[in-house]
Amino acid sequence: MLLKLSFSSMRKRFKDYLVLLFGLTISIAIFYMFETLAQNKTFIEANGMISSIVFVFHVGTFILGAITIFYIFYATSFMLTLRQKEMGMYMTLGAKKHKITQLMFFETFFIGLISLLVGLIVGFGLAKGIAELFMWQLDFNGEGFQAFYLSSIITTVIFYVILFLLTSIVNAWKISRKSVLSLLHAEQKQDFVKTKGSKTFFGVLFAIILIGIGYYAMINIAKLMQAGVILAAVTIIIGTYLIFIAFLPYFVKKLKQNRTLNEKGINSFTLGQLRFRMLNLTKVLGTVAMLVALGLGAMTAGISFYHNIEKQASAFHANDVIIHQPSKEDTEALAEMNVTEKNVYHYKIDDQGIYFLKKDLTDNPPLIKYSKETFELPETTRVSQALPKDKYVLGQNDNIASLPEFWTTAISMEINASYQQFGAKDVYVYGSAGYQEIDATEQQVILATVDDFTDYLPQLKTINTNQLKLAETYREETVENIGTKYSNYVAFKAVASGTIFMGFFLGVAFLMMMASVLMFKLLSSAAADTHRYSMLRKIGVRKSLLVKSIYRELFLLFLFPALVGLVHVIVGMQMFSFIIIEPYTKIWIPISIFIIIYGIYYWVTVQMYKRIVLPKEV
Amino acid sequence: MMNQTVVNVKDIHKVFGKRSENQYHALNGVTFDIKAGEFVGIMGPSGAGKTTLLNVISTLDKPTDGTIEIAGTNITSMKQRQLADFRSEQLGFIFQDFNLLENLTIYENIALPLSLQGVPSRKIKPSVVEVAKKLGIETILEKYPVTVSGGQKQRAAAARALVHEPAIILADEPTGALDSKSAKSLMEAMVHLNENHDVSIMMVTHDPLSASYCERILFIHDGALYKEIHRNGSRSEFHHQILDVLADFAE
Ligand SMILES: Nc1ncnc2c1ncn2[C@@H]1O[C@H](COP(=O)(O)OP(=O)(O)OP(=O)(O)O)[C@@H](O)[C@H]1O
Ligand SMILES: [Mg+2]
Numbered sequence: 001m002l003l004k005l006s007f008s009s010m011r012k013r014f015k016d017y018l019v020l021l022f023g024l025t026i027s028i029a030i031f032y033m034f035e036t037l038a039q040n041k042t043f044i045e046a047n048g049m050i051s052s053i054v055f056v057f058h059v060g061t062f063i064l065g066a067i068t069i070f071y072i073f074y075a076t077s078f079m080l081t082l083r084q085k086e087m088g089m090y091m092t093l094g095a096k097k098h099k100i101t102q103l104m105f106f107e108t109f110f111i112g113l114i115s116l117l118v119g120l121i122v123g124f125g126l127a128k129g130i131a132e133l134f135m136w137q138l139d140f141n142g143e144g145f146q147a148f149y150l151s152s153i154i155t156t157v158i159f160y161v162i163l164f165l166l167t168s169i170v171n172a173w174k175i176s177r178k179s180v181l182s183l184l185h186a187e188q189k190q191d192f193v194k195t196k197g198s199k200t201f202f203g204v205l206f207a208i209i210l211i212g213i214g215y216y217a218m219i220n221i222a223k224l225m226q227a228g229v230i231l232a233a234v235t236i237i238i239g240t241y242l243i244f245i246a247f248l249p250y251f252v253k254k255l256k257q258n259r260t261l262n263e264k265g266i267n268s269f270t271l272g273q274l275r276f277r278m279l280n281l282t283k284v285l286g287t288v289a290m291l292v293a294l295g296l297g298a299m300t301a302g303i304s305f306y307h308n309i310e311k312q313a314s315a316f317h318a319n320d321v322i323i324h325q326p327s328k329e330d331t332e333a334l335a336e337m338n339v340t341e342k343n344v345y346h347y348k349i350d351d352q353g354i355y356f357l358k359k360d361l362t363d364n365p366p367l368i369k370y371s372k373e374t375f376e377l378p379e380t381t382r383v384s385q386a387l388p389k390d391k392y393v394l395g396q397n398d399n400i401a402s403l404p405e406f407w408t409t410a411i412s413m414e415i416n417a418s419y420q421q422f423g424a425k426d427v428y429v430y431g432s433a434g435y436q437e438i439d440a441t442e443q444q445v446i447l448a449t450v451d452d453f454t455d456y457l458p459q460l461k462t463i464n465t466n467q468l469k470l471a472e473t474y475r476e477e478t479v480e481n482i483g484t485k486y487s488n489y490v491a492f493k494a495v496a497s498g499t500i501f502m503g504f505f506l507g508v509a510f511l512m513m514m515a516s517v518l519m520f521k522l523l524s525s526a527a528a529d530t531h532r533y534s535m536l537r538k539i540g541v542r543k544s545l546l547v548k549s550i551y552r553e554l555f556l557l558f559l560f561p562a563l564v565g566l567v568h569v570i571v572g573m574q575m576f577s578f579i580i581i582e583p584y585t586k587i588w589i590p591i592s593i594f595i596i597i598y599g600i601y602y603w604v605t606v607q608m609y610k611r612i613v614l615p616k617e618v
Numbered sequence: 619m620m621n622q623t624v625v626n627v628k629d630i631h632k633v634f635g636k637r638s639e640n641q642y643h644a645l646n647g648v649t650f651d652i653k654a655g656e657f658v659g660i661m662g663p664s665g666a667g668k669t670t671l672l673n674v675i676s677t678l679d680k681p682t683d684g685t686i687e688i689a690g691t692n693i694t695s696m697k698q699r700q701l702a703d704f705r706s707e708q709l710g711f712i713f714q715d716f717n718l719l720e721n722l723t724i725y726e727n728i729a730l731p732l733s734l735q736g737v738p739s740r741k742i743k744p745s746v747v748e749v750a751k752k753l754g755i756e757t758i759l760e761k762y763p764v765t766v767s768g769g770q771k772q773r774a775a776a777a778r779a780l781v782h783e784p785a786i787i788l789a790d791e792p793t794g795a796l797d798s799k800s801a802k803s804l805m806e807a808m809v810h811l812n813e814n815h816d817v818s819i820m821m822v823t824h825d826p827l828s829a830s831y832c833e834r835i836l837f838i839h840d841g842a843l844y845k846e847i848h849r850n851g852s853r854s855e856f857h858h859q860i861l862d863v864l865a866d867f868a869e
Contacts, residue, residue, distance in 0.1 A: 263729055263739040272721035531716045538678060538713075539778075540706025541734060542699060 006103055009086055015612050016082050016527055021115050022608075023075050023520035027068055028119025028160060030513045033127040034064055035152035036145075037505055043144040047498025060506060064513065067291075069163065071517055076108055076167040078524045080174060083107065087175055088183025097176060105172035112164030120156065124148055126512075134504050138306065140497040203246025210239030221575045229575075240293075240564060241286040248285070248560055249278050266541065270549045273529070274556055277522075284521050285561045288514045292565030292594070295510030297572055299590035302503030304576065307585045309492045310454055317485035318367035318380045319414050321448040323463055324421065330466055333459040334448065341367070342448040345415065350440040353426040354417050357435050358387055361407070366447055368409045383410050391434055394427035403429060415445055420482045421467070423475040453485070460486045511594055515601035518561070522554065522605055526612040534615040546614060551606055558602045566591070623687075624785050624818045625652040625675060630684030632670050632841075644670040645681070646841040652786065652820060657812040659832035660822045661860070663867050667841040668822045669790060675820070676709055676788045677701045689785035706734055710779030712789040717775035718763040724750075724774045725759040731782040749777045752815065753807045769800025773807050780817060787811075789821040793828045805831040826864060830857040837863055 010017055037044065038057040087100050128147035135142045175183070214236035217228040224231065252275045255261060262268045278285070314320075321337070323330045345360045371378035383406045393400040394408055394417070403411070407429070411417050417427045430438070450456060464486045471479040481487045533546055573583040632645035644667045652658050660668050673679035675686060677693050685694050689708055696704060710731075711717075718727045725746055732742045750756040753773045758766050766774070772792055779787045789808075793801035809831050811817040823829050830853050837845040845863055849856040 259743075260739045262726070263733045263742050265733055265736065268722060268726045268730060268733055269719060272719060272726065276721035532719055532721075535713070535716055535719070537702075538676075538705070539711050539731065540702050540704070540709065542702045544699075545734075 003103070005090070006083075006086075006107060010107075013082060015608075017111070019520065019523040019526075019608060019612075020075060020079055020082075020111065021118070023516065023524075024072070024112065024115035025119040025122055026512065026516040026520075027071055027075075028116055028156065029123035029126055030509050030516070031064060031068055031159070032120055032123030032152060032156045033130070034060065034506065034509045035155055036123075036127045036147060036149045037502060039152045039155065040145065040149060043142075044502070046144060047142070047501070064510075065159070067287075067513065067517070068159075071520070072160075072163050073167055073170070075520065075524075076112075076164075076171055077174075079108060079111065080104070080171050084175060084178070084183045088178075088180050091180045091183065101172045101176040104175045105168045108168040108171045109164055112160065112168070116157065116160050116164070119160075120153060123156070130505060130508055131501075134501055138497045138501055138504075139493075140501055142498075142501060200246050200250045203242050204250055207239050207242035207247050210235040210242065214239060215571045218572050219574045232572075232575075236568060237290060240289050240568070241283070243564060244278075244282045244286040244289070244560070249275065249282075252278055266536075266545050266549045269532075269536065270553050273532075273549075273553050277525075277553070277557060280525070281521060281557070284518060285557070288518050289561035289564040289568070291510055291514040292561055292598075293568035293572065295507040295514065296565060296569045296590055296594050297507075298503045298510070299507035299593065300569055300573060300587055301576060302500040302507065303586055303589050304573070304583045305496055305503075306500045307582075309496055310489060311582070312492055313485050313489035314369075314453070315378055316369055316413060316488065318369050318449070319447040320450045320453050320485055321446070321460065321463065322414070322416055322467075322484050323446040323448075324416070324467060324470055325443050326446055327466055330463050333462045334446070336459050337448075337456045338451040340449045340451055342446065344444055344446050346442055346444050347417075348435070348438045348440040348442050349422070349425075350438070351425075353428055354422060355435060355438050355440070356411065356415075356417070356427070356429045358392075358429050358431050361410075361429065362387055366410045366414050367449065368406060368414055370406070370409065383407060387429065390431040392429040394429075397426075400428070414447055416482065416484060418483060420479070421471050421474070453489075464490075507590070508593065508597065511597050515598050518558065519601050519605045522557065523608055523612065526609050529613045530615070533613045537615050543614065547610060550610055550613070554602065554606050554609065558598065558605075562594075562598055566594075622654040623651050624654050624656075624689055625820065626685075626687040627651070627675065628685045628687075630671075630674060630681040630686060632667070632674060632679070633682045644841050645674070647684070648838070648841070648843055650836060650843065650846075652818060654818055655812070655816040657809070657819045657831070657833045658821070659829045659835040660820065660838060661824070661826075661829055661835055661864070662838035662844065664824075666838045668838055670841075671838065672788055672790050672820070672822050676711065677705055706731060707782070708785045710782070710784040710787040712772065712775045712779050712787065712792040714791045714794040717778070718771055720763050723760055723762055724755065724766065727763070727774060728759075728778045728781050731778060735782060745781055746777075749781045752780075752811060753777045767800065768796050769803050772796060772800070772804045776804070776807060776811070780811065786818040786820060789819065789823075791823055791825075792821065793823065793825055798827070801825065801828055826857060826860045829860050830854070835860060835863075837867075839867065 038061050044057060083104065087104065091097065091100055124147055131142065131145055131147060134140075135145075214232045214234075217224055217232040217235070221228045221232075252271060256268070256271045256275065262271060321334065321339075323334065326334075343364045343366055345356060345364075345366075347354055347356045349355070365383040367380055367382055369378035370381050385404045385406050387404070387407065389401050391400050392403040392407070394403050394411060396402060411427060411429070417425075453460075464482075464484065467482055467484065468479050471482050481491060536546060537543065570587075573587070576583045627648060627650050629647045629649050630645055631643070631647055634642040634644055648667075648671060660671065662668050670679070674681045675688070677696070681694060685692055687693070688704075691704070691708075693701065693704060705711075718724070719730075722730070728746045728749065729742050732745060733739075737745075746759070747756060750759055753776055755770055755773050755777060758770055758774075763771055763774070775792070776787070779789075792808075793804055796804065805828050808819060808821075812819055821828075821832065829835055830849075832849070834846065834848050836843060837847075847856075847859055847863065
């Protein structure tokens, strides 16, 4: 009987339960999605660039687990507030206390199980969709990744079943301890918070100082090293919370004090709601801002690592293309590219050595990469050293002069007269007379630069394949890397894209989780707003105006943590400026992903909120 | 001015439920007038149709049949959006509870109807202060609703209902949630508005004592007008008169 009653009342508060189910489902889906990666050790180890990658995932699981625990406890206590009044009613009608306790336990647990089932299905879909999207975008085959991963399913189920058991027990325990009266009047409590002036001032001051210190530490990370990371983490976390605890309420209060703004249309109500909300949401907003910064930061760092690959590959080579003994296919491929500079050098090659014609080199000196100091990024320069002698050798030799430094770089790096290309051979530069005397077939090598390296990957691949074959004829073994710019690019990319994929995957998971925490928190308090909207509607506020007010209020609530998180990320990318060549290239990609995810949550929140608070029309 | 009609209700019916289902006739042809500056009470047993009547007059609900004119405008043929605008311009509301927005100060609550009508901010303050004085709440304007008493809240609600100078104030059991002392102070404030500022008021109430402050009372029974009494003598005489009519219902 009681069970039937409770089902029918759950149906009546369907909208509230929808919010609850939605919140739980998202949390489970994201947890599962995260675990598909975290538990797939072979995949992580095979694709991680850094050795500590497994550790990173452990930390990630820990953070996500901690957030989830808070989230689930909050969500199920929301369920308690939904039900307690009615439970009180059953009790006044004579239901036994232990029956009510049991009922509460089973209800909580039942809701948990439903959301677990739906959450796993959604999580599987998300993992598959997002993984495929990024793999396609990153041109990364991601072998070994499985959206349906049994061990992750088991972990998710165990984790949540335990969690739901605990929360069910807590809910049952809470209800068993309350008196009938306190249950009946549960909903009449009004939460109301006041701000104090002097505290606010110091809070605002402190927040600004702390964040300033944190930003300073991040920008000067090269000097401060590890201490800087710790300093930045501590000051920025505290500062961010302070911003939401002190600064934003103060800011909205100041907005409200502007009479012309506040007394225009429905503004006073919108701002009043905002202020009221803000005071109840400080910690959530602070957490959202921090995790937005983390998730977005992971993605932004990932994308800049990705775009860094080409720059890293060009750190050692000034020329984009190098073709030894070009075939017809090679010259055709070269013709398809927009060549900005092209030089041809002749050489003779026999079993002992490779002999370059000095005249070719000095007539058209090649470009090289050169760095003045050891830890500086190399710059492109043209070789200008004179070669007065008749014969030079690369390296040390008692009879012949050693090739000067820049020419050595030019021949070993740019022209690639190296072991990788030709096996063990001595390399010489001869004047015309000496060159004539060498009895070997003459060959040529083409060096070229192009307008955009990444535009010609297919052509470069063709050329590279031919060069590998050429190397195999000299070295008489299989060759996989001949150390040209293209083969470096391919190697770097293979290593990096796995890590970047994981960064993106995790970043997206965190962002979705964060936005859903905010959404849930907003929607779970929506029912308490219903009477305000109904009152406004009665006194003659147009519905369209109320809708506008909802859009604005929620927009600002979503905006503040997003803005704070975004600024953190933009400043935080400075930390990478000493490993990543241009940390801000293509930053719009992660920011757009973020805006899309966040925007969808905002829109859904507004729609659900509207359905809850706006009264039905006659 | 004095004899102008603000509310004209002609033969209204209200039927709840669709034709196929169990229908309930909450109002069965009610007709009456309220003149400008009148203070009219509506009484009757529970379920008689008082709230239904107030709702159709206040445009929150539509009558099934009949016409209602307020300040010369026929409201029965208006669209949703026009109705909202009409309410915000011509009507003032006092409900039993949840009158005020807890997240706004008393001042902001009272100012809201003016802001909504686009009154410039410099003109808002004098109006709010003036109406607050009339209701004796000028000292609590900067407070939030949770920090003031129930009686003060209802007077603030009255101030909000009045600030935009509506044609009539409609009140549904405004003293319903108040103790007798607060109820008395609210009723005195309303009488003061009615007598000294010519505000027209229509009030639904269960409480005979509150009702005794009215000039005229319409008794409703089973969705129809049952009796109408006018106050001629003192308030306590009127109180007894009301109690007598209510005793009739009990039989
Ligand atoms: N939305 C509705 N649907 C169906 N019936 C309704 C609806 N609203 C009111 N009624 C019915 O109409 C009748 C009159 O209701 P109304 O609320 O007007 O009574 P009342 O006089 O205000 O009573 P009370 O003094 O208890 O507030 C009641 O019998 C009620 O059940
Ligand atoms: Mg009623």
